[in-house]
Amino acid sequence: MLGLFGTLSMANRALQTQRQGSEIAGQNLANVNTPGYSRQRVNIATSIYISTQIGPQGTGADVVSIQQIRDALLDRHIGAEISVRSALESEQRGLQFGQAALGQLIDRQATGAEGAAAASGVGGQHGLAEQLSDLFNAFQSVSSNPTSTSERQVLIIKAQSLATQFNQVADRLGDVRTSLNESLSSDAEQANIALEDIAKLNEQIVTAEIGGSGRANDLRDIRQQRIEDLAKLAKVDTVANPNGSVDISVDGTTLVSGINVLDTLQTYDAGGGQFLVRTSTSGTPLNITGGSIKGTIDARDGELSALQAEVETLAATLITEVNAVHASGYGLAGTTGESFFSGTGSADIAVNAILVADPGRIQASGVSGAVGDNSVAVALAQLAEKKVGALGNQTFLENYGQSVAKLGQGLNNSDAQLANQQIVENMLLRQRDSVSGVSLDEEMTDLIKYQRAFEANARMVSTIDEMLQTVVNLGR
Amino acid sequence: MRVTANTFPNSLLSQLTSLNQRQNRLQSQAATGQRVRLPEDDPVAMRRVLDLQAESKTVAQYERNIARHEELANASFGVIKGLKQVSDRAREISISADNLKSPTELKLYAKELTELIKQAVQAANSKNRGDYIFAGTKIDQPPYVMTTDAEGTVTGVSYQGNTSLAESEIASGITITTQALGENNSGSGPRGLLADNRSGADFFNHLIALQDHLLSGDTASIEATDRENLGKDEDNLLYHIGSNGALQSRLETTKALGGQRSDTLEALVSQETDADLAETLVRLNQTQTAYEAALQSGGKILSSSLLDYLR
Numbered sequence: 206m207l208g209l210f211g212t213l214s215m216a217n218r219a220l221q222t223q224r225q226g227s228e229i230a231g232q233n234l235a236n237v238n239t240p241g242y243s244r245q246r247v248n249i250a251t252s253i254y255i256s257t258q259i260g261p262q263g264t265g266a267d268v269v270s271i272q273q274i275r276d277a278l279l280d281r282h283i284g285a286e287i288s289v290r291s292a293l294e295s296e297q298r299g300l301q302f303g304q305a306a307l308g309q310l311i312d313r314q315a316t317g318a319e320g321a322a323a324a325s326g327v328g329g330q331h332g333l334a335e336q337l338s339d340l341f342n343a344f345q346s347v348s349s350n351p352t353s354t355s356e357r358q359v360l361i362i363k364a365q366s367l368a369t370q371f372n373q374v375a376d377r378l379g380d381v382r383t384s385l386n387e388s389l390s391s392d393a394e395q396a397n398i399a400l401e402d403i404a405k406l407n408e409q410i411v412t413a414e415i416g417g418s419g420r421a422n423d424l425r426d427i428r429q430q431r432i433e434d435l436a437k438l439a440k441v442d443t444v445a446n447p448n449g450s451v452d453i454s455v456d457g458t459t460l461v462s463g464i465n466v467l468d469t470l471q472t473y474d475a476g477g478g479q480f481l482v483r484t485s486t487s488g489t490p491l492n493i494t495g496g497s498i499k500g501t502i503d504a505r506d507g508e509l510s511a512l513q514a515e516v517e518t519l520a521a522t523l524i525t526e527v528n529a530v531h532a533s534g535y536g537l538a539g540t541t542g543e544s545f546f547s548g549t550g551s552a553d554i555a556v557n558a559i560l561v562a563d564p565g566r567i568q569a570s571g572v573s574g575a576v577g578d579n580s581v582a583v584a585l586a587q588l589a590e591k592k593v594g595a596l597g598n599q600t601f602l603e604n605y606g607q608s609v610a611k612l613g614q615g616l617n618n619s620d621a622q623l624a625n626q627q628i629v630e631n632m633l634l635r636q637r638d639s640v641s642g643v644s645l646d647e648e649m650t651d652l653i654k655y656q657r658a659f660e661a662n663a664r665m666v667s668t669i670d671e672m673l674q675t676v677v678n679l680g681r
Numbered sequence: 682m683r684v685t686a687n688t689f690p691n692s693l694l695s696q697l698t699s700l701n702q703r704q705n706r707l708q709s710q711a712a713t714g715q716r717v718r719l720p721e722d723d724p725v726a727m728r729r730v731l732d733l734q735a736e737s738k739t740v741a742q743y744e745r746n747i748a749r750h751e752e753l754a755n756a757s758f759g760v761i762k763g764l765k766q767v768s769d770r771a772r773e774i775s776i777s778a779d780n781l782k783s784p785t786e787l788k789l790y791a792k793e794l795t796e797l798i799k800q801a802v803q804a805a806n807s808k809n810r811g812d813y814i815f816a817g818t819k820i821d822q823p824p825y826v827m828t829t830d831a832e833g834t835v836t837g838v839s840y841q842g843n844t845s846l847a848e849s850e851i852a853s854g855i856t857i858t859t860q861a862l863g864e865n866n867s868g869s870g871p872r873g874l875l876a877d878n879r880s881g882a883d884f885f886n887h888l889i890a891l892q893d894h895l896l897s898g899d900t901a902s903i904e905a906t907d908r909e910n911l912g913k914d915e916d917n918l919l920y921h922i923g924s925n926g927a928l929q930s931r932l933e934t935t936k937a938l939g940g941q942r943s944d945t946l947e948a949l950v951s952q953e954t955d956a957d958l959a960e961t962l963v964r965l966n967q968t969q970t971a972y973e974a975a976l977q978s979g980g981k982i983l984s985s986s987l988l989d990y991l992r
Contacts, residue, residue, distance in 0.1 A: 335734075613722075645986055
């Protein structure tokens with residue numbers, strides 16, 4: 206038997222319980238838009254019973270715990286998918302840089318003086334494809350008019366704009382590489398900050414939960430958020446410890462163990478400007494399988510470096526092929542042996558300064574003393590159709606077209622993969638939102654539920670109070 | 682599924698984003714009329730279009746080369762016609778100059794022939810765009826040099842051009858020349874216009890011989906050799922007039938073929954890159970409707986909650 210005072214204290218506890226219920230509803234409402242927040246629920250259980258002659262009797266209700274509604278499996282899935290998405294995103298970003306650097310696009314509206322549809326960049330003269338065909342066509346013009354200074358001048362100008370375009374593309378692709386390397390370094394730095402934060406949060410969680418006094422829900426929310434931030438940068442594996450801390454490892458190397466950061470990430474130059482990521486204490490690169498670090502490395506070492514190499518080969522081959530033919534010819538004044546292009550690759554290709562100064566020295570004639578001969582100019586023009594061994598038995602334009610198509614294919618693939626990945630991630634996020642998200646309707650009904658219960662229990666107190674008065678008045 | 686406070690805004694946002702992306706893509710397709718613009722749009726089509734456009738530019742270049750060839754062929758034809766007139770007149774003279782003519786008359790003929798030779802040399806040294814037409818590839822100097830004696834009689838005309846011609850492309854791998862060679866006694870290569878040992882033509886020397894025979898009154902030699910020789914020269918000129926005409930019609934044909942090819946290329950590029958405008962616009966409309974519907978329904982749902990009904 207509780208007795209009147211026992212009942213009064215039961216009503217008192219019940220009031221506290223219902224108040225706490227509305228407090229949690231309030232906490233949920235307050236955090237409805239907090240990123241990473243998962244809803245909480247008060248677990249109410251009947252208090253310990255007491256034995257009486259007529260059997261056990263209940264003593265009201267108590268709040269036993271505040272539970273966070275979270276699905277650990279879902280969290281892990283989302284972490285992994287975030288890594289995949291982030292990797293694809295940064296790969297796509299890197300390739301888009303490459304596409305922009307190349308500046309090759311089809312503009313059907315740009316119908317030049319040639320009448321036919323012209324491939325052109327913004328403003329007309331940017332794509333390498335157009336300038337390559339312009340060069341060979343200018344050779345043609347010189348071949349059909351070998352003594353014309355104006356045709357020679359046009360050839361010089363076309364060759365110069367091709368050379369400049371090569372320089373610019375090489376420059377831009379180099380810049381893209383540099384900026385990708387920089388973003389690797391900043392990713393690694395951010396990852397290190399996240400690792401430190403996670404270790405700190407581990408410490409706070411372990412301290413808060415010590416002695417089994419419930420869970421540090423909000424700290425766990427923040428830690429999950431930080432783990433997902435980290436997953437955006439690099440794919441990590443997490444292991445939950447019984448004391449509430451989480452261990453973080455990358456590619457089998459433990460970086461955070463409990464409350465300690467064992468190791469950090471570091472970028473280093475693996476040679477030739479190829480920045481890779483390793484741990485500070487190890488010399489070997491980590492094989493990171495997800496996150497923006499992986500995407501950046503993939504884009505840089507995949508399509509982009511292939512493109513860079515192909516543009517380089519294209520320029521170098523153009524220089525050697527054109528020069529080999531040109532050197533054997535004779536200029537208008539009988540000069541011979543000059544090269545047409547100077548330089549050795551895409552970065553330094555330029556038109557021989559001697560020819561620029563005097564286009565008459567372009568060696569179009571194949572016979573000394575016969576200025577009307579055009580055999581060298583014809584041979585130069587016919588290089589456009591030549592299948593060159595160094596270019597995989599393709600012509601210059603075919604080879605360039607293939608490079609463009611390869612880059613486009615890579616970008617196209619990552620576009621498609623990213624779209625798919627987005628769907629997967631969205632589905633999982635929706636699922637998590639459905640489990641852990643705050644529903645306003647639910648919280649409002651909870652609020653009313655607890656309010657009513659509070660009112661009822663308050664009535665209980667006043668009823669017991671009246672009963673006590675009755676009892677006290679009995680003695681009068 | 683449990684729908685929570687953020688489920689609606691989140692999914693509305695992602696729906697609106699994807700509708701916006703689609704609208705943007707369709708709008709830019711409608712505006713540019715192009716399905717493919719960047720390599721990522723359709724890499725395979727991009728590559729084909731690059732090849733097709735390069736070919737189209739090459740075809741345009743061949744057209745320019747052909748125009749240049751036509752110009753030269755026309756210029757040569759004009760000169761050859763002039764030379765033919767000289768040859769006609771010389772033959773007339775060789776026929777008129779028989780043993781019935783007096784030495785004075787023959788001398789007058791000789792005078793006319795000297796002028797004809799000078800006219801022919803002048804014609805053979807014609808230029809087109811500053812280049813000597815009949816000098817082979819030594820187009821920077823006059824192909825014929827004439828020597829005369831004190832009385833102005835032509836004593837010799839020598840050729841100082843060479844025997845090769847510059848050919849340039851009129852289609853992939855096909856080179857031609859519309860230039861005629863002044864003289865070719867090597868027995869191989871292009872046929873000489875005024876002298877060629879294969880046809881026996883040697884215009885200037887034959888004219889000089891006729892001039893000399895007229896001066897000396899040697900009508901027997903005129904009858905015996907000069908008439909026949911001049912006949913050979915005329916045949917040779919006729920051969921060149923014929924081949925010039927054949928070349929011009931070949932150029933016409935090639936140009937027409939090039940024009941057809943460039944139309945075909947245009948159609949192929951269009952097939953690869955152009956957007957179907959009707960389809961694009963219908964899709965754009967569809968997407969716009971969906972976008973508006975999403976905005977309207979989303980706005981309605983977001984603005985109402987249980988709070989509106991609690992007092």
